Amino acid sequence: MHADEIVELVLDTLRTTNRSRAADQQMEVSRDAPIFGPPSPLDSLGLVALLIDLEEQIQARGYALTFSDAAAMSEQRSPFRNVPSLVAYIAKHLNGVDRCPAAS
Amino acid sequence: MPSRILITGASRGIGRSLVCHYLDRGDLVIGCARTPSGITHERFHEYALDVNDPQAVRDVFRQVCATVGGLDAIVNNAGIANMNAIALTPLASARAVMETNFLGTFVVSQAAIRVLRASPSPRIVNVTSIAVPLRLQGEAVYAASKSAVETFTRIAARELAPFRITCNAVGPSPIRTALTAGVPERTMQALVDDQPIPRWAEASDVANVIDFFLSPQSSLVTGQVVYLGGWS
Numbered sequence: 039m040h041a042d043e044i045v046e047l048v049l050d051t052l053r054t055t056n057r058s059r060a061a062d063q064q065m066e067v068s069r070d071a072p073i074f075g076p077p078s079p080l081d082s083l084g085l086v087a088l089l090i091d092l093e094e095q096i097q098a099r100g101y102a103l104t105f106s107d108a109a110a111m112s113e114q115r116s117p118f119r120n121v122p123s124l125v126a127y128i129a130k131h132l133n134g135v136d137r138c139p140a141a142s
Numbered sequence: 143m144p145s146r147i148l149i150t151g152a153s154r155g156i157g158r159s160l161v162c163h164y165l166d167r168g169d170l171v172i173g174c175a176r177t178p179s180g181i182t183h184e185r186f187h188e189y190a191l192d193v194n195d196p197q198a199v200r201d202v203f204r205q206v207c208a209t210v211g212g213l214d215a216i217v218n219n220a221g222i223a224n225m226n227a228i229a230l231t232p233l234a235s236a237r238a239v240m241e242t243n244f245l246g247t248f249v250v251s252q253a254a255i256r257v258l259r260a261s262p263s264p265r266i267v268n269v270t271s272i273a274v275p276l277r278l279q280g281e282a283v284y285a286a287s288k289s290a291v292e293t294f295t296r297i298a299a300r301e302l303a304p305f306r307i308t309c310n311a312v313g314p315s316p317i318r319t320a321l322t323a324g325v326p327e328r329t330m331q332a333l334v335d336d337q338p339i340p341r342w343a344e345a346s347d348v349a350n351v352i353d354f355f356l357s358p359q360s361s362l363v364t365g366q367v368v369y370l371g372g373w374s
Contacts, residue, residue, distance in 0.1 A: 090255065093256060104253075104256075106252075
């Protein structure tokens, strides 16, 4: 996937997540938005749900990717802490993966 | 309504009996094991799988999704035992027990979350052992691995609740399987004799508890560990 396509995918998933969140718990949707850790309102379980939703969107495009990282829950070091770091993680880990049989 | 149930360690012992039980009940069963079960049935799908191999586990889940469209429950039954004194247990043996019993449960459960959450009644059932509450001598590593499974079960119950996935565990009392074949009969019989209900367990006793966990009516039952025979 092209970098711009990954960014749009992440932003779409943030918009989808916001639909099930209260008005005062909305996440910022932008190319530089924080995802996990202040000032983002997303808690750890919310992060898991968002990433699994994102996995499904990636799978629907014919790729297989499982989000897992030793620093996933670190507000300072998590690769999922903001949109740029998440996009970079996806771009790095999509390289060379097999197309998902379910979507091909 | 029939369920789609994935069972690990499905080729023999309790796992094989569970496969037959759920096929008899009318469910669709996916059996995973390192060796073939020899079971053939139109509603039985079998995969050769080492639960310690995360990529292989993910591949199986993808194939299952493509073949049967999803899953409603997984039963983490795959397990190995190595009865030995702490002083005499090689590190490699201890590591193998922990990897299969605990990490295998972790790897399969992690992969299952993605698939189960689409089910109307998503369930994870883990298999533990009375070796945990009894603190049996000679089973330190095995019991420790099952302690890990129990703690994992209780925390998974909380973490997976937002996805409506329940996570429970069943601990069989002495039961005649290949896993316990290496334990002297008199040792096992002494355990049975000391039980509040002093009889050997059958695979159907294990299935009965799992049936309860899998029931759609058990949506409020999670984080529970149920031992057979009256142990607690």
